[in-house]
Amino acid sequence: MVPHPQADRPATQPPPAGSPARLRRRLARPALPHCVAPVLGLVILGLVAACARPEPEPQTEAPAPPPEGTPRLVLLVTVDQFYGGYVERFRPLFRSGLSRLLDEGVWFAEAHHEHATTSTAPGHATLATGAHPGTHGVVGNSWYERSESAEVYCCDDSEFGRAPRRLLSPTLGDLLKERWPQAKVFAVAGKDRASILTAGHHADGAFWYDSNTGGFTTSDYYPAPGAKRPWLEEFHRRDLVGGLFGTAWTPSIPLEEMAAYGVEPLDFGLFPRQFPRAFGGLSMRPDRSFYASVYGTPMADWAVVQMAKAMVAGEALGTDAYPDLLSVGLSALDAAGHGYGPDSPEMLDTLLRVDRVLGELLDFLDQQVGREHVVVSLSSDHGVGTVPELLLAAGEDAGRFGAEQVLCVQQLGLELGRTFGIAEIDWMPEMGYLDREALEARQVDYAGLRDAVAEGLTACDRIDAVYTREEIEAATTPRLRLYRNSFHPERSPDLIVDLTPNTLTSSTVASHGSPNRYDTWVPWLLAAPSLPAQRVDLPVATVDVAPTLSGLLGLPMRADGIDRGELLASGAASSAPAAASATPDP
Numbered sequence: 314m315v316p317h318p319q320a321d322r323p324a325t326q327p328p329p330a331g332s333p334a335r336l337r338r339r340l341a342r343p344a345l346p347h348c349v350a351p352v353l354g355l356v357i358l359g360l361v362a363a364c365a366r367p368e369p370e371p372q373t374e375a376p377a378p379p380p381e382g383t384p385r386l387v388l389l390v391t392v393d394q395f396y397g398g399y400v401e402r403f404r405p406l407f408r409s410g411l412s413r414l415l416d417e418g419v420w421f422a423e424a425h426h427e428h429a430t431t432s433t434a435p436g437h438a439t440l441a442t443g444a445h446p447g448t449h450g451v452v453g454n455s456w457y458e459r460s461e462s463a464e465v466y467c468c469d470d471s472e473f474g475r476a477p478r479r480l481l482s483p484t485l486g487d488l489l490k491e492r493w494p495q496a497k498v499f500a501v502a503g504k505d506r507a508s509i510l511t512a513g514h515h516a517d518g519a520f521w522y523d524s525n526t527g528g529f530t531t532s533d534y535y536p537a538p539g540a541k542r543p544w545l546e547e548f549h550r551r552d553l554v555g556g557l558f559g560t561a562w563t564p565s566i567p568l569e570e571m572a573a574y575g576v577e578p579l580d581f582g583l584f585p586r587q588f589p590r591a592f593g594g595l596s597m598r599p600d601r602s603f604y605a606s607v608y609g610t611p612m613a614d615w616a617v618v619q620m621a622k623a624m625v626a627g628e629a630l631g632t633d634a635y636p637d638l639l640s641v642g643l644s645a646l647d648a649a650g651h652g653y654g655p656d657s658p659e660m661l662d663t664l665l666r667v668d669r670v671l672g673e674l675l676d677f678l679d680q681q682v683g684r685e686h687v688v689v690s691l692s693s694d695h696g697v698g699t700v701p702e703l704l705l706a707a708g709e710d711a712g713r714f715g716a717e718q719v720l721c722v723q724q725l726g727l728e729l730g731r732t733f734g735i736a737e738i739d740w741m742p743e744m745g746y747l748d749r750e751a752l753e754a755r756q757v758d759y760a761g762l763r764d765a766v767a768e769g770l771t772a773c774d775r776i777d778a779v780y781t782r783e784e785i786e787a788a789t790t791p792r793l794r795l796y797r798n799s800f801h802p803e804r805s806p807d808l809i810v811d812l813t814p815n816t817l818t819s820s821t822v823a824s825h826g827s828p829n830r831y832d833t834w835v836p837w838l839l840a841a842p843s844l845p846a847q848r849v850d851l852p853v854a855t856v857d858v859a860p861t862l863s864g865l866l867g868l869p870m871r872a873d874g875i876d877r878g879e880l881l882a883s884g885a886a887s888s889a890p891a892a893a894s895a896t897p898d899p
Contacts, residue, residue: 376493378634380867384841385686386631387485387862388678389640391437391507392667393647394825395693396655397424397834399664403574406566406661410671411838414691418840419881423852426695426835429795429809429828433647434467434506436694436835436855441484441511441640443859443872445798450481451510452804457743459803464743468509476534477509477519484513485859486638488868491515495635497628501529501620502642503613507694511640517628518542520620522613522644527554527604529620544627554607554616555599561589562610564662565669576661579654579700579822588658609648611666617643618670622677631682636866641674643667651821654700685842688865692858693835695825704815711815712775718818721773729765733757741766745806767808778811785809795828798873841865844881853877 400422404415414420426436428446430453438444438451446452451467458465470476483491486498490513500512505521509532512519517536520529528549564571568578568588578587590610593603607613621641624630630637646663653659671691678687704711730736735757740748747766752759767779780796782805788797796809812818814829825832837858843865856874863869864876 379493379636382843383634383867384636384688384865385633386625386678386682386688387489387636387638387866388674388687388689389441389485389511389638389862390671390689390691391440391502391511391640391642392691392693393433393504393507393642393644394650394695394697395646395664395667395836396650396696396831397422397693397836398696398831400836403661403664406574406665407668408672409668410673410675411668411691413672413675414689414838414840417846418689418838419844419846420848421837421839421853422848422850424692424835424837425830425833425852425854427795427833427854427856428799429792430799431695431825431827431832433504433694434510435799437507437642438467438480438482438510439855440692440694440858441486441513442480442482443485443856443863443870443874444482445856445873447798447800447805448482448873450479450801450804452799452801454506456804457746457806459746462742468506470532470534473532473534475505475509475532477512477514480510480514484511485862485868485870486511486640487513487515488863488870489636489638489866492868493635495633497630497637499624499628499630499638500640500642501617501624502640503608503617503644504642507642507644508640511642518624520545520624521642522608522616524605524608525601527552527599527607527616542627544623548620548623548627552599553619554604554612557592557607557612558599558603561591562612562662563589564658565665566662568658571658571661574661576656576658579657579703609645609652611645611649611663611670613648614643614645614663614667615670617641618674621674625678625681631678631686643670650697650823654703654822655697656699656703688842688862689838689840690858690862691836691838692855696832696834697823697825698815698817698827698829698831700823701815701817709815710813712813713816714775714818718773718775722770725766725769725773729762729769732765733762735762743806745808745810747807749807763807770808770810775813775816776810777813780809780811782807792828795833839881844878847881849881 400415400420407415426439428435428439430446432454434451434454435446438449439446442449453467455464455466465479467479468475468477470478489496490498498512498516500508500516500519501521502508503522508519508521518531519535520531523530592606593600596603618641621639625639630639646660646667649657649660649663675689701711701713735752735755738751738755740752742748747759747763749759752762763781767781770776770779780793785793785796785800788794799805812827814827817824835855837853837855839861854874856872857877858874860870860872860874860876861878864878
C-alpha cells in the first residue's frame with residue numbers, strides 16, 4: 314500500500330471540509346443520532362426525515378464546476394464471477410462490448426483481488442471503495458455480528474430492510490456527491506448487494522431485480538423511491554421480462570463451436586441438464602416461478618441493461634457538466650458458474666451474451682452522452698474454481714466436503730465440550746466465532762480453547778491451516794497478507810480456516826471464496842478518451858479501480874489502492890516493473 318499524501322497530517326489538525334476523511338467520519342456516526350429525543354408534532358417528523366439516511370455536509374459555498382474535459386459519465390460495470398482467464402481463452406468469440414473494450418481500452422491482464430474472502434459482497438465493495446474488506450467492513454455476504462449476537466446480511470437494515478449502512482468506507486459515488494452535489498449516482502444489478510454496495514451511502518437510487526415481478530425494486534433508504542419516478546413506472550408497465558414468456562434459453566452459437574474451446578456439457582448422470590431451457594413451469598401466463606427462473610439466466614442481464622438504458626434517459630445522466638456515475642451489475646454469469654461449472658456451455662453462452670448486452674449499452678451511451686464524455690470500467694467481484702470432480706478425473710488433487718469432514722468437526726466439538734466443561738452452552742454460535750463472554754463467565758481459558766479448536770480442525774482432511782487473529786495480524790507470508798486484508802477485528806471470526814486448494818464445502822457444481830489464483834484473478838478493462846489502448850501485464854489490484862477512476866475525475870481519494878492513470882497516460886505500463894499494490898500469487 315502506498316502512503317496517502319496526507320498521511321503525515323498532524324493528528325490535531327482536522328481534515329479539510331469536503332475531504333474523504335470528513336466523509337468517513339460522517340459515515341462512522343450512528344445512523345440515527347438524535348431520534349430518541351422526546352419531541353412533538355412537526356419536530357418529530359423533521360427529525361425522522363433528517364435521521365433516515367446520512368446526508369453530505371451542506372456546502373458553505375457553491376462548488377466550482379469541474380474543469381473542461383472532465384468525464385460526464387462513469388460507467389462502472391461489474392460482471393459477477395468473471396474469471397480472469399476467460400478473456401484470453403474466449404476472446405475470438407467476442408463480437409461486441411467486450412471486443413470493443415479490449416480493442417479500444419486498457420486491458421489489465423493480471424488484475425487480482427488482494428483479499429482472501431473472494432465473495433460477491435466483499436468484491437463489489439472493494440471495486441467501489443478502493444478499500445480492502447478489512448477496511449470497508451464487508452467481510453462476507455453475511456457474517457456474525459457480535460454486537461447483535463446474530464448472523465447479519467451485508468445489506469440488512471432494521472429501518473429500511475436494505476441499505477448500505479454496514480459499509481464502513483465511502484464509495485467513488487459518495488466522493489462524487491461530496492465534491493459536486495449536482496452529480497447523480499445510480500446503480501442497477503441483478504443482486505441487491507451488487508447494486509447497494511457499489512452505489513454507496515449518498516446515491517440517488519439503487520435498484521435490483523425483483524424475482525416476484527420481473528421488474529426492479531429498491532429501498533426507501535434512497536430519496537424519491539421508485540414509485541415517484543415516471544420513467545420507472547413506464548419501464549415496469551412495459552413488462553419486458555414478461556415478454557419472454559413462451560420462449561426458451563437456447564445457445565447463441567452451436568455447441569460444436571463451443572467444444573473447440575474446451576467447453577462441454579457436464580455429465581449429471583440420471584438428471585441431465587441441457588438446452589433448450591424453458592422459463593418457469595406449467596402455467597398459462599407469467600407467474601412468480603416464471604420471473605424467478607429468469608433470474609439465473611442471461612436474460613436477467615439483458616433486463617438489467619434495459620433498466621440501465623431507461624435510467625440513463627429518464628435521469629438525463631451524463632448530459633451536463635457535472636459528472637455522474639452509473640453502476641451496472643451483471644449477475645447471471647455467477648449463476649451459470651455455480652449451477653453448471655466454469656467449462657460449461659451455459660457459462661460460455663452467458664458470457665457471450667454479456668458481450669452482446671454490454672455492446673448494446675455502450676452503443677446507447679454513444680448516442681445519449683457521446684463516447685468522448687464517457688469512462689468505462691469493467692471488472693468482477695471474484696473468479697471461480699474448476700469442478701473438483703473433473704480435476705479428480707484428470708488425476709489432480711481436489712475434493713468436496715462430505716460426511717468425513719462433517720463428522721470430524723462434530724466429533725471435535727463433542728470432545729472439546731467435555732474437555733473444557735462447556736458441552737451445555739453455545740460456545741461457538743457460528744463457525745470460527747467463539748463466544749468469549751460466555752467462556753470467560755465460566756472461567757474457561759479462551760486462548761487454550763481457541764488453540765485446541767485450531768489444532769483439531771487442522772487434523773480434518775482438506776483443511777490446510779487454521780489461523781488465529783495474531784497470526785493474521787502478523788501476516789508473515791503473502792497468503793496471510795491476503796487474509797489480513799480480509800480481516801476486520803470486530804466482524805471477522807476468531808479463527809480463519811484455510812482449505813486445501815480445489816476444495817469445496819458447498820453442494821454447488823463450482824464455487825469461489827478462497828485466496829487462490831483461480832478465485833482472485835479477474836479482468837479489468839478501462840476505456841477513457843484520455844487513455845491509449847494497451848494491454849497491461851503489470852500486476853495490479855482491484856483496490857486500484859476506484860482511485861484510478863477518481864483520478865480521471867480529478868477527485869482526491871484516500872484508498873488502499875493507487876491511481877494507475879498517470880502510468881497509463883504515458884503508455885509505458887506494459888513494460889513497467891511489477892511493483893505497487895498487487896501481491897504475488899500465494
